Amino acid sequence: MLELMGLLLIFMVIAAIVAIETRDLLAAVISVTAVGFGVIIGFFYMRAPDVAIVPIVVEVLILVILIRATLRVGLKTFVGNRAFFGMMVSIAMLMVLFLAAIRVFNDLPAFGEPIMTKMIDAPSRVYLANGLHDTGAANIVTAVLLDYRAYDTLGEATVLFASIIGAITIIRKKARKKPSEPEVEEWTV
Amino acid sequence: MHYALCLALFLVGLYGVMVKRNLIKIVIGLIIMESAVNIFIVMIGYRKDGIAPIMSKVMDPSVFLARSVDPVPQALVLTAIVIGLGVTAMTVAIALRLYEKYGTYDIKEIRNLKG
Amino acid sequence: MDSVTKGMTPIVQTVSGWVKGFILVFGIYLVLYGHLTPGGGFGGGVVVAMALVLLVLAHGKEEGLKRMPMHVAGELDSVGALMFLVIAILGMFAGLGGSFFNNFIAKAYPGEPYTLLSAGTIPLANIAIALKVASSLFVVFMMLVLLRVVYTEPGKDS
Amino acid sequence: MQIIPLFVAIPLGAAFFIPMVGRKNPRLSDTLANFTTLALFIMALSVIGKATEVYWMGGWVPRLGIPIGINLVLDGVSIFMLVTITLISFLVTLYSIQYMDKFTSKARFYSLFLLMVAGMNGVALTGDLFNLYVFLEIASISSYALVAFGGQHEELEASFKYLVLGSVASTLILLGIAITYAMTGTLNMAQVSTVIGGNFQPIHLFTIALFIAGFGLKAALVPFHAWLPDAHPSAPAPISAMLSGVLIKTLGVYALARVLLNIFGMTPLTSYMLLILGTISMVVGVLLCMGQDDLKRFLAYSSISQIGYIVLGFGLGTRLGIAAALFHLINHAVFKSLLFLNSGAVEYGTGTRDLNKLGGLKDKMPVTTATSIIGSMSIAGIPPLSGFWSKLFIIIACVQAERYGFAAWAAGVSVLTLAAYLRLLRRTFYGEPGEAQPAAKEVPISMKLSMVALAALCVAMGLLWMPSAQRTFLIPAARVLQEGLTYASSVLGM
Numbered sequence: 001m002l003e004l005m006g007l008l009l010i011f012m013v014i015a016a017i018v019a020i021e022t023r024d025l026l027a028a029v030i031s032v033t034a035v036g037f038g039v040i041i042g043f044f045y046m047r048a049p050d051v052a053i054v055p056i057v058v059e060v061l062i063l064v065i066l067i068r069a070t071l072r073v074g075l076k077t078f079v080g081n082r083a084f085f086g087m088m089v090s091i092a093m094l095m096v097l098f099l100a101a102i103r104v105f106n107d108l109p110a111f112g113e114p115i116m117t118k119m120i121d122a123p124s125r126v127y128l129a130n131g132l133h134d135t136g137a138a139n140i141v142t143a144v145l146l147d148y149r150a151y152d153t154l155g156e157a158t159v160l161f162a163s164i165i166g167a168i169t170i171i172r173k174k175a176r177k178k179p180s181e182p183e184v185e186e187w188t189v
Numbered sequence: 190m191h192y193a194l195c196l197a198l199f200l201v202g203l204y205g206v207m208v209k210r211n212l213i214k215i216v217i218g219l220i221i222m223e224s225a226v227n228i229f230i231v232m233i234g235y236r237k238d239g240i241a242p243i244m245s246k247v248m249d250p251s252v253f254l255a256r257s258v259d260p261v262p263q264a265l266v267l268t269a270i271v272i273g274l275g276v277t278a279m280t281v282a283i284a285l286r287l288y289e290k291y292g293t294y295d296i297k298e299i300r301n302l303k304g
Numbered sequence: 305m306d307s308v309t310k311g312m313t314p315i316v317q318t319v320s321g322w323v324k325g326f327i328l329v330f331g332i333y334l335v336l337y338g339h340l341t342p343g344g345g346f347g348g349g350v351v352v353a354m355a356l357v358l359l360v361l362a363h364g365k366e367e368g369l370k371r372m373p374m375h376v377a378g379e380l381d382s383v384g385a386l387m388f389l390v391i392a393i394l395g396m397f398a399g400l401g402g403s404f405f406n407n408f409i410a411k412a413y414p415g416e417p418y419t420l421l422s423a424g425t426i427p428l429a430n431i432a433i434a435l436k437v438a439s440s441l442f443v444v445f446m447m448l449v450l451l452r453v454v455y456t457e458p459g460k461d462s
Numbered sequence: 463m464q465i466i467p468l469f470v471a472i473p474l475g476a477a478f479f480i481p482m483v484g485r486k487n488p489r490l491s492d493t494l495a496n497f498t499t500l501a502l503f504i505m506a507l508s509v510i511g512k513a514t515e516v517y518w519m520g521g522w523v524p525r526l527g528i529p530i531g532i533n534l535v536l537d538g539v540s541i542f543m544l545v546t547i548t549l550i551s552f553l554v555t556l557y558s559i560q561y562m563d564k565f566t567s568k569a570r571f572y573s574l575f576l577l578m579v580a581g582m583n584g585v586a587l588t589g590d591l592f593n594l595y596v597f598l599e600i601a602s603i604s605s606y607a608l609v610a611f612g613g614q615h616e617e618l619e620a621s622f623k624y625l626v627l628g629s630v631a632s633t634l635i636l637l638g639i640a641i642t643y644a645m646t647g648t649l650n651m652a653q654v655s656t657v658i659g660g661n662f663q664p665i666h667l668f669t670i671a672l673f674i675a676g677f678g679l680k681a682a683l684v685p686f687h688a689w690l691p692d693a694h695p696s697a698p699a700p701i702s703a704m705l706s707g708v709l710i711k712t713l714g715v716y717a718l719a720r721v722l723l724n725i726f727g728m729t730p731l732t733s734y735m736l737l738i739l740g741t742i743s744m745v746v747g748v749l750l751c752m753g754q755d756d757l758k759r760f761l762a763y764s765s766i767s768q769i770g771y772i773v774l775g776f777g778l779g780t781r782l783g784i785a786a787a788l789f790h791l792i793n794h795a796v797f798k799s800l801l802f803l804n805s806g807a808v809e810y811g812t813g814t815r816d817l818n819k820l821g822g823l824k825d826k827m828p829v830t831t832a833t834s835i836i837g838s839m840s841i842a843g844i845p846p847l848s849g850f851w852s853k854l855f856i857i858i859a860c861v862q863a864e865r866y867g868f869a870a871w872a873a874g875v876s877v878l879t880l881a882a883y884l885r886l887l888r889r890t891f892y893g894e895p896g897e898a899q900p901a902a903k904e905v906p907i908s909m910k911l912s913m914v915a916l917a918a919l920c921v922a923m924g925l926l927w928m929p930s931a932q933r934t935f936l937i938p939a940a941r942v943l944q945e946g947l948t949y950a951s952s953v954l955g956m
Contacts, residue, residue, distance in 0.1 A: 002191070002237070005191060005232075009191060009198065012224075012228075013194060013197050013198050019217050019221065020202075020204065020205040020217065020218060028213075028217060029213075032220055032221060035198075035221055038224075038228075039224045043228075043266075046232065046235040047235070047240060047241040047242075047258045048241070049241055049342040050243075050342045050343070050347070051267050051270070052342075053343060054267060054270055054271070055270050057441075058273075058274050058350065060354075061274070061441065062220065062274070065449060066216070066217075066281070068448065068449045069281050069284060069285060069448070086208070087208050090204065090207040091204070091208075094203060094207075098193075098200055102193050102196075103664065104664040104665040105193055105196070105665070107645070107663050107665035108641070108645065109233075111190070111191040111192065111232060113237065114233060114234050114235065114236055115643075115645065115646065115647035116647050119648075121527065122528075122647035123528055123648055123650070124234075124259045124261050128253065128254045128257050131260075132250075135339075135407060136424060138243060138244040138245065139243045139344070140244065140257070141242055141264055141344075142338055142339045143426070144261060145267060145268075146425075146426045146429045147405075147407050148531055149531070150392065150429065150520055151392075151404070151519045151520070151593060152264075152592060152593055153433070154389065154474075155596035155597055156272060156596060157388055157437075158385065158580070158600050159272045159275050159599050159600050160436065160437065161381060161385050161440070161477075162275070162574065162604045163274075163275030163607075164278070164381060165570050165604075165607070166282075166574060166603060166604065166607025167279050167282040167444065167447060169567055169571075169574065169607050170279070170282045170286055170613070170618070171282055172566065172567060174566055175611070177564065177566055178564075179563035179564055180563075183567075199637065203630065206626060206630060212622070219630075219633075222630070223633060226640065229637070229640055230636075230643075233640060233643060265592055265643075267346060268592075269636060271437075275599075279603065279607065279625065280625055281448055283606075283621055283625060284622065286610075286618050290615050290618060291615070299619055378481065379482055382479070382481055385474075385478045386478045389474055389478065392471070393471060393475075395520065395521075396464055403464075403517070403519065403520060404467035404520070
């Protein structure tokens with residue numbers, strides 16, 4: 001059944017190439033959403049239902065944001081690439097990276113045999129064996145997310161907070177004032 | 190094989206970021222790169238014919254340990270997705286403001302700074 | 305974009321009125337039972353946010369902002385983040401040898417597995433995260449999607 | 463020790479709290495932010511000289527030697543970085559009280575600022591690879607927003623460029639972390655280090671290359687430096703000071719040193735790579751900086767050059783080299799933030815930072831002139847100021863490690879730096895009065911205070927090389943990095 005995953009990945013690569021290369025705006029945005037939904041199907045296939053719920057909504061949100069960002073300004077098609085020379089250099093660099101990576105990726109454990117099956121003292125085994133007893137959460141992903149590695153989750157919430165505050169700051173209409181002027185507070189929407 | 194395809198997806202995104210001139214295309218490139226890394230992370234935790242890492246009353250703990258996929262990458266990827274959303278939101282915010290200032294998404298016409 | 309400010313047709317408005325309650329309940333279920341089933345604070349939070357977004361799309365920006373003004377959403381964002389941090393810090397005080405993010409409730413009163421109260425601080429943390437995520441996504445949506453982007457001519461720059 | 467998580471929790475709490483109250487009361491946000499950074503600085507001073515301490519989040523101590531929780535490690539280098547970060551951030555918040563009156567939304571400025579500080583503190587303390595990534599993103603995302611804080615054309619453009627390259631860097635780092643996890647099954651730095659055990663396969667070299675590219679982008683080493691000369695000048699002056707002073711060092715140089723030296727262990731190949739990258743950055747940075755007409759762009763290019771010195775010192779891998787690099791790191795944090803704050807003062811007083819319009823400011827702005835002279839002479843390496851000592855020790859370390867060529871480059875670049883800064887001083891404060899000179903006025907008190915404090919530190923910092931200060935502050939830090947792979951045993955207690 002691993003071939004299915006391979007097919008899904010090939011589909012995603014094609015969708016990604018379309019998204020990058022097409023000149024039509026709407027096609028590009030829809031193709032990138034297709035990549036996103038490919039990721040979600042992959043998550044379901046790889047037994048990660050927890051993870052799959054969040055990106056469904058996130059993908060839709062990103063789709064809406066991107067469509068608004070472009071359609072709103074009435075821009076339908078794209079113009080081309082950077083200079084030809086720079087493009088060739090980039091492609092050559094990426095090819096070298098790809099060939100190097102293919103060589104070294106043979107060292108990775110085969111797909112379908114995670115490292116925790118071989119490593120006797122991998123933390124994952126502890127989580128699977130003792131998670132329910134330690135934390136009381138039957139969902140081991142939640143146990144990892146909110147108890148064993150809760151500090152990461154605090155960081156994640158903080159990233160979201162920072163990006164919201166940052167986006168509000170960037171969007172605000174009036175950024176500069178005279179030092180003597182009083183503070184103005186506005187919400188742009 | 191699977192990992193190489195994942196990397197190809199990553200490089201397609203990187204290509205978009207490096208070569209394209211349109212701000213929205215650059216954002217799309219970034220999103221593709223993030224998707225590629227996310228699916229890579231979940232792939233390294235997948236176990237063939239595995240089950241989701243959620244215990245149920247009827248399951249024997251030792252069977253669960255022997256069959257469940259790795260829960261850690263799934264926890265990591267959830268964090269990575271939310272971080273990716275934050276970055277995307279901020280990128281689009283800046284792109285919109287740049288549009289307000291310049292009336293275009295083309296990076297060539299925006300180029301004021303020498304670099 | 306008239307539909308954004310005024311809302312959609314009465315048919316859409318009526319249907320979304322029925323649906324949004326279900327979405328909201330589903331979101332809250334995901335949050336509260338996140339430690340037992342797939343879901344959790346992030347999944348539940350985004351679903352709750354989508355219920356609000358649906359309201360805005362169906363009834364228009366004005367109506368949506370009347371129910372949930374932007375500065376309230378911004379403050380809820382801060383409150384959710386602070387709540388999560390406070391849960392973490394409370395762990396430091398709970399008993400001797402407490403530490404940051406100590407699951408002090410589960411350690412002191414281990415509940416019956418597979419029930420709502422089994423996981424100590426995890427459901428509380430889920431609620432805090434859901435509050436934070438829902439208000440964040442609502443703010444992002446309102447800001448980036450409903451923002452009016454107008455190109456200002458050079459020279460008229462504020 | 464319960465103080466360790468507070469280094470992250472206090473700035474986070476303040477950052478979440480300030481937007482709620484600061485909306486109605488701007489002066490309250492000034493007070494809260496300054497109080498927070500001052501408290502952090504005092505806390506950082508109080509842990510100097512402590513032995514290595516490991517804090518397990520959530521009380522998840524290792525079970526049968528398997529680290530199941532996230533750990534914070536307070537060792538010599540972490541203490542060193544914490545002192546640097548909190549010192550600069552305190553003086554910068556002090557400066558911001560009056561400087562940031564030029565902008566709206568001050569409460570959100572402080573919130574983003576404190577998030578950045580929390581992110582950097584988190585990076586300095588963490589002992590877990592993925593956690594490193596998360597806190598790196600917190601610091602990066604808030605810095606993207608802060609660069610665009612002014613909302614003008616150049617700010618937005620620079621911020622977009624910075625954001626795109628920064629996100630590419632973060633994604634490369636995340637890919638590196640994912641491959642590391644796939645190979646070792648763990649994220650704990652100490653355990654990763656024991657599992658790899660200095661036993662390299664090709665894929666480890668590939669991972670190291672990903673980390674060097676990622677952290678190199680964050681640190682703006684030369685082939686990856688394109689964003690820095692745009693982003694650092696565009697930001698408001700206090701933020702430029704933070705970015706050039708500590709951010710690139712914490713997210714770039716420190717994280718790179720941790721990963722390369724403590725996890726993978728230094729090999730001749732990585733050592734040589736760092737030496738080359740450092741030297742190229744040093745030379746290219748100083749050459750590009752000489753042709754600049756914008757005061758802040760000049761300083762930004764000079765930062766690239768000085769980062770090169772630090773990386774060169776780390777690349778040597780000897781105890782003296784690492785100690786000198788750390789010494790230069792803290793010195794550069796002090797004098798580069800001073801110079802950026804000076805440039806902010808010049809902009810505040812005259813309304814421009816174009817060197818062609820400046821000149822002859824010494825009578826109108828005496829405090830700014832005096833502190834600028836101290837800062838410039840320190841960065842140019844004039845004895846007895848701090849920059850002289852750290853550069854001298856980097857050169858001595860090169861000679862001691864028998865890298866004579868690199869020593870010659872370092873000495874040559876330091877002469878060029880001196881020439882560049884002398885010219886800068888002449889064009890700004892001395893020479894013919896420029897067209898902006900008549901309207902110039904001296905800056906308000908909080909900005910003066912913080913500049914004078916930094917200038918005093920420039921003079922005093924040379925004392926850090928005295929034996930007693932060296933023993934408690936520099937040497938423990940250098941030892942952690944130099945003894946690379948013993949990190950694992952000291953963290954896991956084996």
